[in-house]
Amino acid sequence: MQQNWTVRTITRATLPLLLVLTVFELVGSGLVLGSVAETFLNAPSLLVLVPVTIGTAGSLGSVLAARLSTAVHLGTVSFAPDDEALVGNGVATVALAATVFPGVGLGAWVTAALTTGRTTLSPLRVVLVATVAGLVLAVLAVAVTLVATYVAYVRGLDPDDVVIPVVTNTCDVLGVLVLVAVADVLAT
Amino acid sequence: MVDAIGRFTGVVLTDWGTIKGRGRVQSRMTVRDVAASAYRQALPALSASVVGGLFAGAVLGGMQSDLETVTGLLVFMPAYIATRGNVYGSLGARLATGLHQGLLEPRVDLESARLRGAVAAALANGVLISAFAAAATYVLLVALGSDPTNLWAFLAIATLAGLLSGIALAVTVVTVVVVGFRRGLDPDTFVGPLVTTTGDFVGLAFLYLSVRVVELVVGGL
Numbered sequence: 001m002q003q004n005w006t007v008r009t010i011t012r013a014t015l016p017l018l019l020v021l022t023v024f025e026l027v028g029s030g031l032v033l034g035s036v037a038e039t040f041l042n043a044p045s046l047l048v049l050v051p052v053t054i055g056t057a058g059s060l061g062s063v064l065a066a067r068l069s070t071a072v073h074l075g076t077v078s079f080a081p082d083d084e085a086l087v088g089n090g091v092a093t094v095a096l097a098a099t100v101f102p103g104v105g106l107g108a109w110v111t112a113a114l115t116t117g118r119t120t121l122s123p124l125r126v127v128l129v130a131t132v133a134g135l136v137l138a139v140l141a142v143a144v145t146l147v148a149t150y151v152a153y154v155r156g157l158d159p160d161d162v163v164i165p166v167v168t169n170t171c172d173v174l175g176v177l178v179l180v181a182v183a184d185v186l187a188t
Numbered sequence: 189m190v191d192a193i194g195r196f197t198g199v200v201l202t203d204w205g206t207i208k209g210r211g212r213v214q215s216r217m218t219v220r221d222v223a224a225s226a227y228r229q230a231l232p233a234l235s236a237s238v239v240g241g242l243f244a245g246a247v248l249g250g251m252q253s254d255l256e257t258v259t260g261l262l263v264f265m266p267a268y269i270a271t272r273g274n275v276y277g278s279l280g281a282r283l284a285t286g287l288h289q290g291l292l293e294p295r296v297d298l299e300s301a302r303l304r305g306a307v308a309a310a311l312a313n314g315v316l317i318s319a320f321a322a323a324a325t326y327v328l329l330v331a332l333g334s335d336p337t338n339l340w341a342f343l344a345i346a347t348l349a350g351l352l353s354g355i356a357l358a359v360t361v362v363t364v365v366v367v368g369f370r371r372g373l374d375p376d377t378f379v380g381p382l383v384t385t386t387g388d389f390v391g392l393a394f395l396y397l398s399v400r401v402v403e404l405v406v407g408g409l
Contacts, residue, residue, distance in 0.1 A: 005301075005303075014275075022321050026266075026328060033263065049245065051241055055388045056241055058380070062383075067376050176266060
């Protein structure tokens with residue numbers, strides 16, 4: 001594992017991945033968001049939900065990824081389906097999502113009402129959109145984190161360089177996709 | 189070393205139950221214990237992340253008219269805020285691991301070549317990726333047949349926003365990770381949410397500012 005922290009070594013380790021992830025973000029989230037720009041620009045609550053949802057989904061994934069990465073560095077994790085560390089952290093992630101996402105929805109509605117002075121959706125509907133999107137995202141975040149950490153571990157890559165970016169970006173892209181899909185079903 | 193390892197071992201035991209390969213037998217924590225501990229440790233940071241996200245949302249809501257006039261800004265936005273998270277999240281994780289492993293002293297020491305290298309790399313990569321994202325957005329939109337805002341203005345906005353938000357985030361991450369570690373917190377549990385919270389808000393706020401500045405300099409977009 002890399003111990004030599006210089007601009008050159010860190011850039012060499014991270015830049016190629018960052019470039020790939022940026023293109024992935026642009027195509028996966030940017031263009032998808034651009035294609036529904038009309039809907040989101042016309043419903044301020046949904047526009048406010050975009051950064052909160054992707055941020056919260058990314059946070060859920062990154063806490064899990066950071067904990068698993070450190071565990072890999074320390075050799076305290078086994079990738080068995082009954083590993084207490086894996087299952088416990090997965091369960092905690094879903095429980096955290098169930099706790100915070102209703103608040104995310106209500107907060108987004110209030111923020112939209114306060115900052116733009118107009119809301120096109122009812123608060124209950126925004127809470128529903130956020131909660132459903134959040135639970136779907138938590139399950140996806142756990143799956144993505146486990147796979148990414150396992151692949152990094154098996155290939156001998158430093159999970160700090162690889163897992164966090166992969167997990168956060170996948171959660172970002174999934175955040176936009178899931179939010180767009182859920183909003184399409186529940187808010188139009 | 190002994191001190192660092194001793195403190196470290198304490199943290200890990202609470203979190204993960206067993207230390208393997210250290211020749212000591214420990215009783216394992218149950219799934220329920222691990223879940224409850226992870227939940228308790230992450231909830232405050234995650235709640236803060238939600239509040240920060242709402243501030244970011246408020247900035248984005250306030251940018252509604254810019255998003256309509258600067259074509260491509262909405263497409264660029266997710267990649268741009270993701271870059272903040274990527275680069276400075278990776279910086280935070282690197283610092284956290286460095287502290288855990290004893291590679292870094294738990295203080296803000298600008299004499300430390302490791303710390304300087306990590307921060308300089310984050311800033312350089314952050315600005316580079318931000319500009320790359322703007323150029324790629326432009327190319328993608330032209331390829332798809334839409335008519336995005338002037339490439340140079342777009343690049344100027346992205347570079348300026350990348351640099352200003354980068355400086356703010358590097359200072360925040362280094363300070364909070366070091367201070368948190370010194371107070372006995374495990375940076376792994378809060379560095380991710382910290383970066384997403386401040387990253388999205390700081391990123392969007394500086395994006396908004398940069399749009400304004402470039403608009404002023406070139407006289408309308």
